[in-house]
Amino acid sequence: MKKMNMVIAQSGGPSMVINESLVGAVLEARKSAKIGKILGARHGILGILGNDYVDLRKPSVKKLEAIAETPSSALGSCRKKPDAADCRAIFEEFRKLSVGYFFYIGGNDSADAARIVAEEAEKEGYPLVVYHIPKTIDNDLRSCDHTPGFGSAARFVASAIRGDDLDNRALEGVKIDIIMGRDAGFLTAASALARVRPDDGPHLIYLPEVPFSEEKFVKDVKAAVKKFGRCVCAVSEGIRGKDGIAIGAKLGSGEKDSHGNVQMSGSGALGDALAKILKTKAGVKRVRADTFGYLQRSFPGIASKVDQAEARAAGAAAVKAALKGELSKGTIAIVREEAKKYKVAFAPVPIANAAKYTRSVPKEYIAKNGHDVTEAFLAYARPIVGELPPCEVL
Amino acid sequence: MKKMNMVIAQSGGPSMVINESLVGAVLEARKSAKIGKILGARHGILGILGNDYVDLRKPSVKKLEAIAETPSSALGSCRKKPDAADCRAIFEEFRKLSVGYFFYIGGNDSADAARIVAEEAEKEGYPLVVYHIPKTIDNDLRSCDHTPGFGSAARFVASAIRGDDLDNRALEGVKIDIIMGRDAGFLTAASALARVRPDDGPHLIYLPEVPFSEEKFVKDVKAAVKKFGRCVCAVSEGIRGKDGIAIGAKLGSGEKDSHGNVQMSGSGALGDALAKILKTKAGVKRVRADTFGYLQRSFPGIASKVDQAEARAAGAAAVKAALKGELSKGTIAIVREEAKKYKVAFAPVPIANAAKYTRSVPKEYIAKNGHDVTEAFLAYARPIVGELPPCEVL
Numbered sequence: 001m002k003k004m005n006m007v008i009a010q011s012g013g014p015s016m017v018i019n020e021s022l023v024g025a026v027l028e029a030r031k032s033a034k035i036g037k038i039l040g041a042r043h044g045i046l047g048i049l050g051n052d053y054v055d056l057r058k059p060s061v062k063k064l065e066a067i068a069e070t071p072s073s074a075l076g077s078c079r080k081k082p083d084a085a086d087c088r089a090i091f092e093e094f095r096k097l098s099v100g101y102f103f104y105i106g107g108n109d110s111a112d113a114a115r116i117v118a119e120e121a122e123k124e125g126y127p128l129v130v131y132h133i134p135k136t137i138d139n140d141l142r143s144c145d146h147t148p149g150f151g152s153a154a155r156f157v158a159s160a161i162r163g164d165d166l167d168n169r170a171l172e173g174v175k176i177d178i179i180m181g182r183d184a185g186f187l188t189a190a191s192a193l194a195r196v197r198p199d200d201g202p203h204l205i206y207l208p209e210v211p212f213s214e215e216k217f218v219k220d221v222k223a224a225v226k227k228f229g230r231c232v233c234a235v236s237e238g239i240r241g242k243d244g245i246a247i248g249a250k251l252g253s254g255e256k257d258s259h260g261n262v263q264m265s266g267s268g269a270l271g272d273a274l275a276k277i278l279k280t281k282a283g284v285k286r287v288r289a290d291t292f293g294y295l296q297r298s299f300p301g302i303a304s305k306v307d308q309a310e311a312r313a314a315g316a317a318a319v320k321a322a323l324k325g326e327l328s329k330g331t332i333a334i335v336r337e338e339a340k341k342y343k344v345a346f347a348p349v350p351i352a353n354a355a356k357y358t359r360s361v362p363k364e365y366i367a368k369n370g371h372d373v374t375e376a377f378l379a380y381a382r383p384i385v386g387e388l389p390p391c392e393v394l
Numbered sequence: 395m396k397k398m399n400m401v402i403a404q405s406g407g408p409s410m411v412i413n414e415s416l417v418g419a420v421l422e423a424r425k426s427a428k429i430g431k432i433l434g435a436r437h438g439i440l441g442i443l444g445n446d447y448v449d450l451r452k453p454s455v456k457k458l459e460a461i462a463e464t465p466s467s468a469l470g471s472c473r474k475k476p477d478a479a480d481c482r483a484i485f486e487e488f489r490k491l492s493v494g495y496f497f498y499i500g501g502n503d504s505a506d507a508a509r510i511v512a513e514e515a516e517k518e519g520y521p522l523v524v525y526h527i528p529k530t531i532d533n534d535l536r537s538c539d540h541t542p543g544f545g546s547a548a549r550f551v552a553s554a555i556r557g558d559d560l561d562n563r564a565l566e567g568v569k570i571d572i573i574m575g576r577d578a579g580f581l582t583a584a585s586a587l588a589r590v591r592p593d594d595g596p597h598l599i600y601l602p603e604v605p606f607s608e609e610k611f612v613k614d615v616k617a618a619v620k621k622f623g624r625c626v627c628a629v630s631e632g633i634r635g636k637d638g639i640a641i642g643a644k645l646g647s648g649e650k651d652s653h654g655n656v657q658m659s660g661s662g663a664l665g666d667a668l669a670k671i672l673k674t675k676a677g678v679k680r681v682r683a684d685t686f687g688y689l690q691r692s693f694p695g696i697a698s699k700v701d702q703a704e705a706r707a708a709g710a711a712a713v714k715a716a717l718k719g720e721l722s723k724g725t726i727a728i729v730r731e732e733a734k735k736y737k738v739a740f741a742p743v744p745i746a747n748a749a750k751y752t753r754s755v756p757k758e759y760i761a762k763n764g765h766d767v768t769e770a771f772l773a774y775a776r777p778i779v780g781e782l783p784p785c786e787v788l
Contacts, residue, residue, distance in 0.1 A: 014564045016557075040788065043564075054788050066786035072560035074788045079565070163410075163692035166466035170408045170437075171473070175688070267669070268662010268685055275661070291662055293684030294569070298557035301783035302696065389695035392460035394434065394448050394468045 003036035004100025008056070010073035010135075011044035011080075011110035015149030016156075016303040017311035018135045021105050022075065023068040024315025025133065026056045034323055035101065044078035044104070045113060048090050068312065071298045073105075079257040082113055087120035094128065101129050101322050105315070107136035107147075109259040111331055111354035118329035118351060131318040132331040132351050135311070137297045139186035140358035143349055145336040148314050149297070151307030151384035153180070154190035156296045157234075162194035162391055164290070165201035165232045169393065172230040173286025174221060174278055177202075178271045180296055181236045182246070182261065185209050185361045187296070189373045190381050191234035196391050201232030204371045208238035209361045212247065217274070218282045220371050225284060237270060237291075247273070267291070304386045306342075310334065313346055321348035331355075342383035397430035398494025402450070404467035404529075405438035405474075405504035409543030410550075410697040411705035412529045415499050416469065417462040418709025419527065420450045428717055429495065438472035438498070439507065442484050462706065465692045467499075475652045476507055481514035488522065495523050495716050499709070501530035501541070503653040505725055505748035512723035512745060525712040526725040526745050529705070531691045533580035534752035537743055539730040542708050543691070545701030545778035547574070548584035550690045551628075556588035556785055558684070559595035559626045563787070566624040567680030568615060568672055571596075572665045574690055575630045576640075576655060579603050579755045581690070583767045584775050585628035590785050595626030598765045602632035603755045606641065611668070612676045614765050619678065631664060631685075641667070661685070698780045700736075704728065707740055715742035725749075736777035 008025055010018055022040070029035045040054035041047030054075065059067070067074050082090065094102070104114040111132040118130035134141050137153035157179055168175045179188040185207025192205060203224040206212055224231035240246045248270035271289030278287045317332045331354040337343045365377035402419055404412055416434070423429045434448040435441030448469065453461070461468050476484065488496070498508040505526040512524035528535050531547035551573055562569045573582040579601025586599060597618040600606055618625035634640045642664040665683030672681045711726045725748040731737045759771035 010564070014561050059788070063786060066784045067788065069784045070560065070786050071557045073564040074786075077564040159694050160689050163465045163694045164688050166464065166694075167408050167688050167692040170404070170467040170471040267683060268666055272662055272666075288688065289661060290687030290689065291685065292689070294558050294561050294682070295554050295684065295686070295689070298561040300553050300557045300560075300785065390460045390463045391694065392457060392464050392468075394453070394461060 003034060005037035005039060005098050006035050006101035006103065007039045007041050007048060007099050008103040009041040009044045009047060009105070010075045010077050011104055011106035011113060012077060012135070013107070013137065013297060014072035014077060015135055015137050015297050016071040016152035016299065017148055017308050018105055019070055019074045020068045020308050020311035021133050021135060021148060021315035023064045024312035025103055025319045026064060028316040028319035030057065032323055036098070039097070040075045043076035045080055045082055045086065045090065046078045047076070048093050049086060051093065071300050079109070079259060080113070081109070081258045082116050084120060087117055090117060091121060091124055091126045094126065100127065103131050103133055103318055105133040105135050107138065108141055108354060108356055108358050111351060112356040115329065115351045115355040129322045129325065130329045130351065131322045132354055133315050133318045134332055134334065134354060137187060138181050138184050140184035141354050142357060142359045143331055143353040144334040145344065146334060146384050148307060148311035150186060151304035153187055153296050154193070154381060154385045155304045156299050156302060157187055157190050157292065158193035158385060159302065159388055160292060161191040161202055161232065161234055162388060165194060166391070168201060168230050168232050173288065174225065174231045174233070174284045176233045176235055176271050176274050176287070176289040178235050178237050178289065178291040180292065181208065182238045183208060183358050183360065185236045185238070188234050188236040189361055189365065189377055190385060192373045192378060193381060193385055193388070197393070199228055202234040203228060203231045204233045205373060206233065206235045206239050206371060207361055207366065208236050208240055208246070209366060210370045211242045212239040214277060216370070218277065221278055221282050221284065235274065304384065306384055306386055310344060317346035397428060399431035399433060399492050400429050400495035400497065401433045401435055401442060401493050402497040403435040403438045403441060404469045404471050405498055405500035405507060406471060406529070407501070407531065407691055408466035408471060409529055409531050409691050410465040410546035410693065411542055411702050412499055413464055413468045414462045414702050414705035415527050415529060415542060415709035417458045418706035419497055419713045420458060422710040422713040424451065426717055430492070433491070434469045437470040439474055439476055439480065439484065440472045442487050443480060445487065465694050473503070473652060474507070475503070476510050478514060481511055484511060485515060485518055485520045488520065494521065497525050497527055497712055499527040499529050501532065502535055502748060502750055502752050505745060506750040509723065509745045509749040523716045523719065524723045524745065525716045526748055527709050527712045528726055528728065528748060531581060532575050532578050534578035535748050536751060536753045537725055537747040538728040539738065540728060540778050542701060542705035544580060545698035547581055547690050548587070548775060548779045549696060549698045550693050551581055551584050551686065552587035552779060553696065553782055554686060555585040555596055555626065555628055556782060559588060560785070562595060562624050562626050567682065568619065568625045568627070568678045570627045570629055570665050570668050570681070570683040572629050572631050572683065572685040574686065575602065576632045577602060577752050577754065579630045579632070582628050582630040583755055583759065583771055584779060586767045586772060587775060587779055587782070591787070593622055596628040597622060597625045598627045599767060600627065600629045600633050600765060601755055601760065602630050602634055602640070603760060604764045605636045606633040608671060610764070612671065615672055615676050615678065629668065698778065700778055700780055704738065711740035
């Protein structure tokens with residue numbers, strides 16, 4: 001049996017556990033006699049195009065375990081959509097290096113990039129097994145019950161909102177917290193896990209799935225302030241008006257990546273704009289806005305243990321599936337098994353299932369009032385996020 | 395011996411460990427035969443003026459321990475400077491309730507409020523022992539080597555910058571992070587604890603103690619990008635130009651509290667303004683700005699263990715000192731003992747030592763280039779903040 005070499009890379013936004021998937025894949029590959037070199041391309045497909053690799057047979061298991069615990073993408077990342085010319089350059093590289101396996105860890109855009117590479121390889125007759133390994137804090141892959149990276153980011157969000165709600169109890173007023181999620185509101189919805197008592201925040205939750213109305217927002221906040229004497233709002237960066245255009249994108253720089261995504265994170269503009277609305281139209285004196293920004297995907301030391309284990313297992317599952325060779329272009333679906341106790345399976349499915357299009361928060365997870373989540377969502381998210389630190393009030 | 399009742403309250407910005415001080419004081423007071431009722435006033439002196447108390451003899455030790463671990467001010471807070479009329483109303487309250495001891499946990503403004511109460515009590519001949527218990531994430535009390543609350547906030551900042559720097563390694567560009575600290579740059583300086591390797595961020599650190607120049611900022615960032623291919627900047631919310639006026643305050647709402655402090659946190663305006671400067675004047679394409687905001691003082695589960703223990707001890711020390719009666723109006727100084735091993739003492743000193751005026755980051759902690767800290771600062775801050783989670787790169 002001829003050994004083939006493998007290339008693995010990371011793409012899209014980093015997460016707290018994307019290195020778990022990398023290490024899971026590398027350790028699994030090291031077990032196989034079918035795999036020769038294990039090459040990590042730096043900054044996704046840019047590393048392949050630029051011939052910039054890390055030899056992943058070299059690091060000790062101890063070092064790899066430390067990498068796994070470290071947030072962000074250890075190989076570096078990119079947001080590059082490959083065209084036909086890029087693919088030809090990639091296969092030229094791969095031929096020279098005898099690469100037979102290509103693994104790409106990322107979200108829907110990264111899955112799409114991997115799908116393009118796989119389809120172009122077929123067209124060109126280059127024999128390549130391509131596997132996408134799921135990752136996104138947005139939790140919006142259609143192929144997964146939930147996506148590695150989400151649980152840890154959700155844990156950050158729920159923790160941050162819990163702390164911020166305690167802060168808001170101490171110094172009352174209205175607090176707006178802007179949470180990541182370009183198209184899907186899962187991460188913003190996870191803020192609800194912060195609640196312990198009936199008067200705990202977040203008191204209002206706004207998802208991109210529900211058209212945002214300034215009038216309703218002002219009315220909701222007034223009602224919450226009347227009821228609680230204060231109000232904590234969890235707002236998705238992706239909220240959009242009836243026209244379907246994200247409000248934050250209108251306020252931002254207009255900067256776009258090669259998948260056509262407009263910049264939304266890395267600016268406090270949306271929070272500040274909403275705070276201004278409340279000061280002028282809701283007559284609230286003390287309004288503060290924080291934008292959780294990049295911390296929610298990269299904060300060290302607070303990852304969800306379940307998320308870490310699943311990210312590791314997804315990486316290993318992709319290598320196992322690629323070696324079995326049932327699918328030449330696949331992704332790993334995370335499937336929740338129907339049972340009282342939380343349990344998941346990792347199943348190889350066609351890569352197209354994860355690529356390009358995303359999923360939204362389903363209707364049964366959104367409260368009828370349009371500014372909260374349902375018990376069904378909490379039951380869905382709780383085991384992925386895990387227990388939070390103690391929270392006691394006087 | 396006649397028992398006297400005590401009132402304790404919290405004031406100013408919350409911290410992750412201010413409840414440790416509350417619980418430290420309450421558990422110490424429960425040991426004494428000299429103290430009758432232990433009353434917690436809600437929202438600082440507003441609770442006294444509004445006759446709103448919590449009976450702190452009631453909660454179980456288990457509940458108090460959970461309160462101690464919970465961030466923010468469990469009794470609620472306020473930013474109220476009492477005038478002579480407030481003080482008369484307070485003493486009327488205290489007379490009715492036979493209050494002989496008053497403890498106020500907070501920063502320099504809270505110490506000043508306690509000082510005013512103590513001095514007015516003397517004028518009026520009302521026998522009252524007043525102790526301020528130090529707390530501030532800003533670390534700017536003149537009476538302390540360092541202040542309870544700082545170590546945990548600094549731990550948040552160092553962790554956040556470490557994660558964000560890893561994120562910036564993966565997707566390169568310039569990242570600006572705005573950190574709390576109205577007048578003192580200690581918390582921003584603590585970002586330097588994030589570094590492990592010579593090329594780790596923060597690459598540039600801007601404190602309020604060094605006049606901020608837009609030209610130097612642009613030049614510094616260009617040089618860092620040239621050297622590292624990227625740049626992470628830790629910027630204090632309190633940076634000020636040569637005119638001494640905080641740049642963030644000029645951009646903000648102009649809202650003031652009764653101590654005359656202008657609102658700076660709870661807005662992304664400063665970060666966004668600095669990002670705009672870099673995009674237009676430094677020609678950097680990818681610039682992102684995050685404002686750490688309220689999370690840095692209220693995030694649950696990540697407090698520094700040393701900070702927790704010291705906050706607890708400071709609360710207990712205040713009650714012990716008040717019962718001894720050496721000073722009728724005091725605060726607890728945290729004194730670092732000269733020794734190889736980190737060790738502190740808790741000493742009662744006059745309340746005026748902590749009140750009103752703050753201290754700045756001393757010159758020996760600021761690097762000569764004006765955008766970094768010295769080894770002396772790192773040696774000072776490290777034991778207070780503790781070890782951070784693993785951080786390994788490929």
